[in-house]
Amino acid sequence: MASAVEIDAMRRALQLARRGPRGLNPQVGAVILSPTGETLAEGYHRGAGTAHAEVDALSQLAPGAARGATAVVTLEPCNHTGRTGPCALALIDAGVDRVVFALDDPTDTAAGGAARLRAAGVEVESGVEADAAEALIHDWTAVKRTGRPHVTVKWAQSLDGRAAADDGTSQWITGPDARRDVHARRAAADAIVAGTGTVRADDPALTARAADGSLLEAQPVPVVIGTRETPPDAAVHRHPRSPLFYATHDLPAVLDDLAGRGVQRVFVEGGPTLASAFLRAGLADEVLVYVAPVLLGGSRLAVGDIGVPTIADARRLVVTSLQTLGDDLLIVARPEPSDPATGGHAVTAPTAEPGRPAPALTNRGDA
Missing domain, CATH: 3.40.430.10 (Dihydrofolate Reductase, subunit A)
Structure with a gap:
């Protein structure tokens, strides 16, 4: 069960997550706690292609400084390599002993970080402040x-x-x-x-x-x-x-x-x-x-x-x-x-009537 210090750290991580942009990636925040419960580092995801929240926080520490620490993250650490490497592996390599996160990752490609951490001997606690984390990235999870x-x-x-x-x-x-x-x-x-x-x-x-x-x-x-x-x-x-x-x-x-x-x-x-x-x-x-x-x-x-x-x-x-x-x-x-x-919302209609091709999509703008 999460301690009072970890719950407070999760609430702080949620505040950090809100600093990140909405977009292709979820808003995620992370706090690294020392074995005695002191905050060692904080991080959040700043957008596609940048370091994920856990790695952003770890990057602020000297090598070995996270050994025995607890990582508090608003979303399950990812377990895949995209533009950046898997956060679960980064936490393992940093020597973190415990990971506390709020929500399971809903994507097939990134899920599995918790299992990877446990397999490496890292203690894992999930579901801490889950409702608040879900509210934060509800739109992103709905798109997924x-x-x-x-x-x-x-x-x-x-x-x-x-x-x-x-x-x-x-x-x-x-x-x-x-x-x-x-x-x-x-x-x-x-x-x-x-x-x-x-x-x-x-x-x-x-x-x-x-x-x-x-x-x-x-x-x-x-x-x-x-x-x-x-x-x-x-x-x-x-x-x-x-x-x-x-x-x-x-x-x-x-x-x-x-x-x-x-x-x-x-x-x-x-x-x-x-x-x-x-x-x-x-x-x-x-x-x-x-x-x-x-x-x-x-x-x-x-x-x-x-x-x-x-x-x-x-x-x-x-x-x-x-x-x-x-x-x-x-x-x-x-x-x-x-x-x-x-989720109780309207069901997406097909893109074309049966027997007819969908109209061509032409986008003349630039986001």
Whole structure:
């Protein structure tokens, strides 16, 4: 069982892990404790191709200084050679006597570090502060489990389900409190996605902004999907992050490419056509609906065809939260659990209709 000192060290390791970037690799922190419980070194993973957290911490010690020590790590030490060597072997070679970690590594290639350590005579304790560690890298583990980023589909609507008035005007359906909430959620995402129709019609900046219009520190990568050209003077070209353009309607292929770039959370905010496409394809893990107490009528529905020809085929959702934002209401919902392998989220649709090849994926941007 982990000691109080080791638990405190794990909490410190979790703080260190948060300093690392989100991306292809998980955020991991490590603390090396002396046999008497003093902190000898700390480390964290700084991104793909850099030293893993354990090696980062060990590198700060003189040769032999870690002999008899305890390594406290937020994720099971890896057992494979990629851009760097296996951390389990590095700990063994350093003479560490005990390893305490929070989560088992969920990847087939990297798992097995605990078994390798035990085989070498190192004492191993797992599951310490596991819930906190899981919360930290939940999005990364979800990508590993499902093979694609977590997708949130957002729209704002009137009380009668319209996204705009009949003449196309839509600013502003919701009030300032709702808009502030949207920008905070944009900043928490890795990518914000819009369709070419919305980009051409509304010229959105796709940035995360404060109430005074200034840019927030965290900015999602702007992603534009669709076969129509984006005008060269579009606001998205002035985004602080280089935009990605996908000349396709193959949403699973786009998500696959984004996952390969280290994108873990996708925020879809590109108008009714794109929102409907993600819903129709079964690619929405979460739905955010901002409802304003106004009536618009007309034909500008917030969501179009999502593949529900009859009530028996309705997409059932579970409401996870309701929140008032000024005069508006925010409804957060997720698909009903349908497949344990997806963690209760929507199941990814096939990349093409039976008998038809998937559309070509063309990415003209550069992350």
